[in-house]
Structure formats: structure tokens, C-alpha cells
Amino acid sequence: MSRATREAYRDSLLPLLKRHPELMCLDSDTGLFSAEHAAAADDQYLNLGIAEHNLMGVAAGMAASGRMPFVNTMAAFATSRALEVIKIDIAYNRLPVRIMATHGGLAAGHLGPTHQALEDLAVLRVLPAMTVVVPADATATEAFVEQSLNLPGPLYVRLGRKPTPALPPAPPPVIGQAQTLRRGGDVVLASCGPYPVLACLAAADALAEHGIEATVLNMHTLRPFDTETLVAAARPATLVVTLEEHWRSGGLGGAVAETLAETAPTRVLRLGVPDQFVDEVGSQEHLVAHYDLTAERVVRAVRTALDTAARSGRTDRKEHIS
Numbered sequence: 001m002s003r004a005t006r007e008a009y010r011d012s013l014l015p016l017l018k019r020h021p022e023l024m025c026l027d028s029d030t031g032l033f034s035a036e037h038a039a040a041a042d043d044q045y046l047n048l049g050i051a052e053h054n055l056m057g058v059a060a061g062m063a064a065s066g067r068m069p070f071v072n073t074m075a076a077f078a079t080s081r082a083l084e085v086i087k088i089d090i091a092y093n094r095l096p097v098r099i100m101a102t103h104g105g106l107a108a109g110h111l112g113p114t115h116q117a118l119e120d121l122a123v124l125r126v127l128p129a130m131t132v133v134v135p136a137d138a139t140a141t142e143a144f145v146e147q148s149l150n151l152p153g154p155l156y157v158r159l160g161r162k163p164t165p166a167l168p169p170a171p172p173p174v175i176g177q178a179q180t181l182r183r184g185g186d187v188v189l190a191s192c193g194p195y196p197v198l199a200c201l202a203a204a205d206a207l208a209e210h211g212i213e214a215t216v217l218n219m220h221t222l223r224p225f226d227t228e229t230l231v232a233a234a235r236p237a238t239l240v241v242t243l244e245e246h247w248r249s250g251g252l253g254g255a256v257a258e259t260l261a262e263t264a265p266t267r268v269l270r271l272g273v274p275d276q277f278v279d280e281v282g283s284q285e286h287l288v289a290h291y292d293l294t295a296e297r298v299v300r301a302v303r304t305a306l307d308t309a310a311r312s313g314r315t316d317r318k319e320h321i322s
Contacts, residue, residue: 002163006032006102008138009159012145013070017044024062024069028055030102032072052082059097060089068096075101075117075158079124091127094153104158105245109287113277120158122250125223129153132222133175134192137166140173147175164194178226184213187302188233188240192219192252195288196243202295207302225255231264239305241269243298248272269301
């Protein structure tokens with residue numbers, strides 16, 4: 001069943017407000033919370049309008065006073081317009097502000113590059129004390145909202161706009177722990193977010209038809225990063241491929257490459273949006289296809305890399321790096 005991650009967040013937060021008087025919902029006129037939702041939240045809901053810098057400052061003040069604010073804004077504005085306050089007022093003071101950022105990645109493709117967030121993961125995963133999470137479906141979003149109540153320090157959650165398909169049944173995700181959705185010893189496919197994770201699962205099925213077994217990791221938490229699970233999967237593998245709805249620089253691919261370079265040197269192919277501003281306007285689905293963030297691209301990348309290694313006689317990863 002398809003469901004929007006931003007709606008899953010809203011619908012899971014509202015009942016929590018009633019049970020936890022210390023929670024606050026701070027909005028920036030996103031339209032996610034209707035008049036009926038605001039009325040249900042009563043004095044725990046506050047719409048500050050389109051003023052993201054001020055929004056984060058108010059959230060920091062509330063958090064410093066013993067509240068736990070959930071802040072609603074678009075990802076592009078959270079990580080650019082309001083970054084100074086997130087860095088200095090929130091992260092520096094390790095305050096429990098939950099930044100719930102909608103329209104992540106290409107979700108605002110219809111509004112053009114000014115509203116697309118292809119840098120947010122790179123920007124926020126380098127901030128000390130900041131937890132950075134990318135739910136792959138509505139169920140994961142609900143789990144992360146609940147888990148956030150006991151999480152120290154600030155949290156950034158990247159949410160979508162429109163409904164996206166649910167992942168196949170799996171144990172509930174836990175912040176900080178990568179999900180192993182499939183096991184295979186030849187290659188590792190690591191991704192985060194709805195479309196990339198589904199694409200990697202489909203790619204694993206297609207690769208199996210060619211005799212290539214893939215481990216599929218849902219790396220939903222970029223900080224703190226689950227080094228242990230990634231390294232365990234990468235050690236026996238010839239190749240690691242990352243796929244993300246983000247510029248190739250600095251996001252999940254960067255985190256994976258940095259980690260493996262230090263702990264388990266393995267060839268890493270980073271697939272994502274080219275490091276350029278989006279050159280056309282369209283729906284998220286259109287732009288995902290336009291930039292080939294697809295299962296077919298993952299399959300091509302894996303088969304090309306393995307074929308090249310076989311022709312050069314470097315099919316064993318340990319021989320290759322020795």
C-alpha cells in the first residue's frame with residue numbers, strides 16, 4: 001500500500017501530543033497540518049509562518065526550556081536558509097529538536113531547483129550530535145517518530161511529499177541500525193529513501209538471474225552510521241554500489257566510501273543525481289527516471305564493473321587491493 005511518509009509522520013505525532021505534554025508541533029505554513037489537525041493539537045501546535053530561520057530559533061528556545069519540539073518545514077529550507085540556527089543554536093547545544101523535513105530529494109521536482117533538497121544529507125551528517133534519518137516508507141517513519149522520544153540531542157528526518165510504496169515485510173527499523181533486506185556474497189547494494197531502496201531490491205532480483213548474489217542494505221541512518229553492518233557485508237564482496245536521491249557528493253555514497261576506505265577497502269560505485277542543478281521541471285517519478293535512479297542502472301553498473309574486473313583478471317577483491 002502506498003502512503004506518504006510526511007502524512008505518516010503527522011498521523012503518528014498527533015496522538016503522541018496528547019500523551020506527552022512536553023511535545024510541541026511547530027509549523028512553517030507547510031499545509032501538512034489542516035485546521036482540524038491544529039485544533040486537535042490545541043496549544044501544542046504553533047504555526048510561525050514562512051520564516052524558517054525564526055522557526056529553528058523558537059524551537060531551540062523551547063528545547064532549552066524543557067520542551068521537545070517537532071519542527072515542520074521543507075528540506076531545502078531547513079538545510080540552507082536555517083542552517084546557521086541548526087548549527088549554532090540546536091546542534092552546538094545538543095538540544096532535542098526534531099526537524100521533520102518534507103519534500104526531500106526530488107520530491108519538489110515540480111517547483112524546480114530552488115525547492116529541491118539534494119544537499120541536505122551531506123550538510124547535516126557532518127554536524128556533531130545530529131542524528132540524520134531517511135525513512136524508506138510510512139511504517140519506518142512511524143517507528144522513527146516513536147523512537148525519537150527517547151533519543152538524545154537533535155534529529156533530522158528526511159520525508160517525502162507524495163505516497164510511495166511500502167517495503168516488503170521486515171522487522172521494524174531501529175535508528176542507528178542498518179536493515180539487511182537481502183543477503184548475498186558477491187556485491188553489496190546500499191541505499192536510503194523509498195525509491196532507491198525499492199530499486200536496489202529489484203536490482204538484486206535481476207542480478208540473481210545472472211548468477212550474482214547481492215546483499216541489500218537499507219542504510220536509513222546516515223548519522224550515527226552503522227559501520228559494523230556495512231563492513232561485515234562488504235568484506236566478502238567484490239563491489240559496493242550506493243544509490244540515493246541526492247547529489248553524488250557527500251551523501252550516503254560519501255559516508256560508505258569514507259567508512260570502507262578506513263576499515264575494509266572495497267571498490268565503491270556511487271550512483272545518484274549528477275553534481276549539477278536539476279535541468280528540468282517535473283514530478284519526482286519523472287526526475288527519478290530522468291536521472292536513472294533505477295534498478296536497471298544498478299544492474300548495468302554491477303555487471304559492467306564485474307565484467308571489467310574479470311577481463312583484467314582482478315575478480316578477487318583482496319588480490320585487487322593488496
